[in-house]
Amino acid sequence: MTRRLALQGDLLDFTDTPALDDATSPAVRYRPGHWLLIGDDGRIAGVQTEAPDASWPREQHPGRLILPGFIDTHVHSAQVDVLGAYGTALLDWLERHTFPAESRMADAAHAAHISALFLDGLLAAGTTAAMVFPTVHKASVDALFNAAEARGMRLIGGKVLMDRHAPDFLRDDVAQAERDCVDLIARWHGRDRIAYAVTPRFAPTSTEAQLAMAGALMAATPGLYMQTHVAENTDEVRWVSQLFPQARSYLDVYRHYGLLGPRAMLAHGIWLDADDRALLAAHGATIAHCPSSNLFLGSGLFDWAATRAAGAAVTMGTDVGGGTSLSMPRTLADAYKVQAMANRRVTAWALLHAATRGAAEALHLGHEIGSLEPGAHADIVVWDRAASPVEARRQSVARDLHDAVFAWLTLGDERHVVSTRVAGVERHRRGAFSAEPNDLC
Ligand SMILES: [Zn+2]
Secondary structure, X not given: XXXXXXXXXXXXXXXXXXXXXXXXXXXXXXXXXXXXXXXXXXXXXXXXXXXXXXXXXEEEEEEEEEEEOEEXXXXXXXXXXXXXXXXXOHHHHHHHHXXXXXXXXXXXXXXXXXXHHHHHHHHHOOEEEEEXXXXXXXXXXXXXXXXXXXXXXXXXXOOEEOOOOOOHHHOOOHHHHHHHHHHHHHHHOOOOOEEXXXXXXXXXXXXXXXXXXXXXXXXXXXXXXXXXXXXXXXXXXXXXXXXOOOOOOHHHHHHHOXXXXXXXXXXXXXXXXXXXXXXXXXXXXXXXXXXXXXXXXXXXXXXXXXXXXXXXXXXEOXXXXXXXXXXXXXXXXXXXXXXXXXXXXXXXXXXXXXXXXXXXXXXXXOOOOOOOOOOOEOOXXXXXXXXOHHHHHHHHOOOOHHHHHHHHHHHOXXXXXXXXXXXXXXXXEOOOOOOOOOOXX
C-alpha cells in the first residue's frame, strides 16, 4: 500500500494557542494553495508552495480546506444506539436509555459491529483520533481497539469501571475489574496507535475500593490515561456529596484516589468552583467540554473562560449519545452558542484549536496528531467550504478569513467532508450510503 501523495489545498492549522476572542490571532497558520506531502511512512513529509516533482502522485483540491483530523476527547462507542433519545436529564437518561444499550455490548459480535460502525462514523465526520468509553464489558474494549487498529487510528480507551449503583447486568466487582484492566493494559497499551485509559464511569458508580484500585493502576503503569465524568448535572453533584461526605468537592474525590494527573481527561466540569479549577490546573488535568450533550440533556453552561483563566486545559468532546452528533463542527458551533449565552464570544480559531492542536497537546500527543507539522502522522481531512448554494453564497461574501472559516464551521457537518486520511491512507471518501430498514415504523 503506497501512501506517498501530494495534496494541494488551503492548509489550516495552529502554531500556538489562540486567545478565546482574538479573530486576528497570530497562532493561526493559513497556507492557501499549498502542497502537503505525505511520505510512504504515512507521515507528513513537508509543506511547500511549489508543485512537487513528477514522481509524486497528486490530488488537487482548489478552494477546499485541508485540516488536521479532529480529536474527539469524550465519546461513548455503545451510545450510537441512544442518539437523540427523548425526554430525560442525566440520571434518568442513564437508566432509561443508556444502560440497556450498553448491556448489548456483552456480546462480542454485536460489540464488533457497533465499534466498526462508530469508528467509521467518526471518520466520516472528519475525526481521526478519539478518547472513548466503550462499556463495562471486556469484549467491548477488545472490539473497539481491534476496529481502531484495523483503521490505523490513534485511539485511547478502557474498560468502564462500575461496581455499584448500576443494574446487575452492568456491574463488575473490584477483583474482576482489576484482572480485566491488567489483562487489557498488557494486550493493548502502546500497541500500534492505541493507549489505555483507566475509566471509572463517574464517582457514584464506583465504590471507594474500586476507585482506590483505579488509582493504584494509574500509579503502577506510567503513560496510562484516566477518563471519567465530573460535575455534569446538579442532581449528580448533590448525590456525590452524599456518597463522599468527606470530600471537599466532586473533583476532590478523584484527587483523593490518585486519579487526577496530567493524563486525566474529565468530561463536562460545569459545576466546579474556583478551588476545583485551581486543582485541575495544579494537576495538569484537562476538561473535555461537551456542549452538544450539555444542551441536549439540559445539564448547564460550562465556563470556558474561567477554566482557562485558572490554567486548566479545555478540549472538545461530542459525548455521543448525550451529544447529538459525531460531527466536531456541529459540536464547536454548540460550544460557541454556550459561551454566547454568557455574553462571551469565542473565535473559530479557539474552537478549532481546541479540537486539534490543543487536544493533541493535552493528550501529550502533539508530536503525532493535531497539526500539519512535518513528522506528524498524516491524519488529514479535506473539507468543502459549502454544501449548498446558500452556503456557497455566504462564503462568496465573506469579509475576511475568520468570517469565512467561522461561517463554514457554524454551518458545517459530515456533508462537508470530502476525504479523511489516517496515517496517509484514505479511510473515508464522501459517497452514498444505504439506510438500514426499521421494522417498527
Ligand atoms: Zn460521557
